[in-house]
Amino acid sequence: MSDVRVVLPAHLRNLAGVHGEVVVCVAAPVLTQRAVIDAIESRFPVLGGTIRDRRTGKRRAFIRFYACEQDLSNEPPDAPLPDPVAAAIAAGSEPFLVVGAMAGG
Amino acid sequence: MTQVRVLAGTRKGAFVLTSDGKRDKWSVSGPHFGGWEVYHMKGSPADPNRLYASQNTGWFGQLIQRSDDGGLTWQPVGNDFGYAGGDPGTHLWYDGTARPWEFKRIWHLEPSAGDPDTVYAGGEDAALYKSADGGLTWTELTGLRMHSSAPGWQPGAGGLCLHTIILQGSRMFAAISAAGAFRSDDSGETWRPVNRGLHSEGLPDSGAEVGHCVHHVEAHPTQPDTLFMQKHWDVMRSDDGGLSWTEVSGNLPTDFGFPIGVHAHEPETIYVVPITSDSLHYPPDGRLRVWRSRSGGNEWEELAAGLPERDCYVNVYRDAMAVDTLDECGIYFGTTGGQVYGSADSGDTWAPIVRDLPAVLSVEVQVLP
Numbered sequence: 001m002s003d004v005r006v007v008l009p010a011h012l013r014n015l016a017g018v019h020g021e022v023v024v025c026v027a028a029p030v031l032t033q034r035a036v037i038d039a040i041e042s043r044f045p046v047l048g049g050t051i052r053d054r055r056t057g058k059r060r061a062f063i064r065f066y067a068c069e070q071d072l073s074n075e076p077p078d079a080p081l082p083d084p085v086a087a088a089i090a091a092g093s094e095p096f097l098v099v100g101a102m103a104g105g
Numbered sequence: 106m107t108q109v110r111v112l113a114g115t116r117k118g119a120f121v122l123t124s125d126g127k128r129d130k131w132s133v134s135g136p137h138f139g140g141w142e143v144y145h146m147k148g149s150p151a152d153p154n155r156l157y158a159s160q161n162t163g164w165f166g167q168l169i170q171r172s173d174d175g176g177l178t179w180q181p182v183g184n185d186f187g188y189a190g191g192d193p194g195t196h197l198w199y200d201g202t203a204r205p206w207e208f209k210r211i212w213h214l215e216p217s218a219g220d221p222d223t224v225y226a227g228g229e230d231a232a233l234y235k236s237a238d239g240g241l242t243w244t245e246l247t248g249l250r251m252h253s254s255a256p257g258w259q260p261g262a263g264g265l266c267l268h269t270i271i272l273q274g275s276r277m278f279a280a281i282s283a284a285g286a287f288r289s290d291d292s293g294e295t296w297r298p299v300n301r302g303l304h305s306e307g308l309p310d311s312g313a314e315v316g317h318c319v320h321h322v323e324a325h326p327t328q329p330d331t332l333f334m335q336k337h338w339d340v341m342r343s344d345d346g347g348l349s350w351t352e353v354s355g356n357l358p359t360d361f362g363f364p365i366g367v368h369a370h371e372p373e374t375i376y377v378v379p380i381t382s383d384s385l386h387y388p389p390d391g392r393l394r395v396w397r398s399r400s401g402g403n404e405w406e407e408l409a410a411g412l413p414e415r416d417c418y419v420n421v422y423r424d425a426m427a428v429d430t431l432d433e434c435g436i437y438f439g440t441t442g443g444q445v446y447g448s449a450d451s452g453d454t455w456a457p458i459v460r461d462l463p464a465v466l467s468v469e470v471q472v473l474p
Contacts, residue, residue, distance in 0.1 A: 011140060011165055015181065049184045050165040062164040100164045 002026045004036055005095035012051070012098065016044040021095055031086045033065060034077040036096050051098060066097040108473040109429055110175065111437055112156065113445055114143035117463035119158055121176040124458075128435055128449040131458045137179060138170065145213050145424055145467040148175075152221035153471050157240060159211040159226070167210050169226070169240045175473075182240035186211065186228055189245040196230060197259040206230045206250070213424060215270035225293075227267030231258060231281040233293065246293040249279060254298060254315045258284040261318045261337075268423055269322045273329045278347060283318040286334065288347050299347030303336060320363045321423040325372035333375050333402070335365040335423070340377055342402050353402020358389050364426035368451060369434045373401035376428075376436060376452060378421040387418035395438070397452050411455035412446065419444070424467040431472055439465025 006022050013019065024043050028035035034057070041048050052059050057077065059065070065072040068085045080086060088094035107126035113119065118136025137143075141160045149155040156172040158179070167186060170179040186208045195203035209229045217223035226234040226243065232250050234243040249255075249267075258265060261283035269280035277289045278299070285300040304311045305318065318337035325331065334341040334350065338361050341350040354360035359379045368374035375398050381389050388394060392415060395408040419440035429435035436452050439445045443462040448455045 009164075011162070015165075015168070046181050049167070053166075054185050055187050060164065060166060103163065 001029075002031060002090045003092065004031070004039065004089055005092055006036070006040060007095045007097045008040075008047075009098060009100040011100070012047055015046050015050065018044075031081045031090060032078050033072060033075055033081065036089075037077075040098070062101040062103045064097075064099040064101050066099055068094050107431070109431070109435065110148070110153075110471045110473060111427070111445065111447070111458065112146040112148065112158075112176070112467075112469045112471070113439055113459075113462060113465055114146045114158065114424075114467035115439075115443070115463040115465050116142055119143040119146050119160075119176075120459070120462055122445065122458050126431060128431075128447060129456075131447075133459055134176065136463075137176070138168075141165075141168075142210075143466065144210060145469075147214050147216055147469045148471045149216040149221040149224070150218045151216070153473050155216070155221040155239075157214045157216060157224055159214055161210040167208070169211065169214075171240050183236065183242050186226070186232075186234060186243055187245070188232060188250070189247045193250075195256055196265060197257050199260065203256065206232070208232070209264065212266045212268045213270055215272060218272060225270050225272070227270050227279065229264045229266040230260070231255075231265045231267040231284060233267055233270070233279055235293070248289065248294050249287060249296045252287070252296050252298070254284070258315065269319070271322065271324055271332075273324070276329070276346070278322060278324070278332070280319040280322050280334075282320065283316060283337075285315045285317040286319050286322060286332075286347055299343075300350070301348065302343075302350030302352075303334075303341065304339070304352075305337065307337075321365050323365050323367045323375075325367045328372045331372065331401070333365050333367060335362050335377055337361065337383060340365065340402060353398070355398070355403035355405055357396055357405050358394075358407075362421075363423040364421055364438065366426045366428050366436060366438075368436075369428050369430045370432075371399065371434075371451075374399045374451070375401065376426065377405075378426070378438060380420060386420040391416050391418055393417040393419065393440070395436070395448075395452055395455070408448075408452045408455070410453065411448075417442075422466055424469075425465050427468045427470040429470045429472050435470065437468050437470050439468040441465065 024039040026039045111122040118139040120135030146158040154175040158170040160168040193206045198204035213227040215225040222239040271278040288299045332343040366376040396405045419442035426438040441464040
């Protein structure tokens, strides 16, 4: 179980009613993209469907996942996050970033 | 004191415009959901303070917002809009291939006349949803999308959108671009196309049963069998509940357009905004005009007072016209240039309520006691 710092884009912070970083509790023993998003949606149910498709679980096209200056967006959702990244996130020294992609106005 | 509330959905948020019954001075509240597209926002006839709004972006998808205090505060409700069944099937894509149904957004929200918690939603790709719990949960009424013609439905340029929902007790109408108009006589369980009399030059069979690009349909509450339609080209009417249609474009300068409205107290008085053509989505000659027919079509008069005389190249979208129910009927419409125009005298004269909003996607109006 890890407390993970998460940075949400402004629109999702507004929806969730939060300011700045949030911390979510990831229950899974291994940090994966899916485990982090599960934890975000568990703490903020209003974000269901805004980061990934409710039915398919696929990341929405204009959402990106970054950490430690690495793009994790296209990592398999159930693959363990790369070790240096996972360790930094688990230790709380780096946040997991949910980013709205640069895609026009 | 009577209050009039105009609900404007725009490309970058929602706005609530309020006035007293004179409708000459307006206050503006918003943007609500700033930065998000608000395709439609509509109040419940059963509880005018119950509002529903469709909020969407390409980044974060679809949300439905609900207000229980007339738009002062909002709460997100359910946004789980799936297609019923394990394999929802396919429709026709632009290139002629079969494409799986894929939910993109809600175009139109239609609250029930009698129950503020019951609301219908029209989606893209075309699907009709119903909520009976104030928008918390949604169920697809599959009878429409499972119609035998549905695998051949093809999106128009704006997408395969279900944009019109008319509720008449157990009878319902829905319209889809570019499939056409459909009618249900059993509260949405089963549907049949009602497009006889429509002709679309873009179809190999111009009078086909389905495939027509219907832009909007309206009906007056006291004449439920009479429907008025603005099609891609052609203004049409039906006097038999959609079973047959007759063109009533008459002397319009162009019969291309998107919205159509019906006067609140004169069921044969209708309004359109002629647009130059399907490739020139702005008014002819840069003059923004509403045209009114007091004879249910065919004979039209140009309404110009207070509207731009020149250099106006905006569009007016299909859900961006509304009428109020005051004794002197008010007409409202919004433009892609961010103006919302209002007329407090059935269209004789017009004035902008607000000029510089983001592009207006939808306009609805409520009269509050």
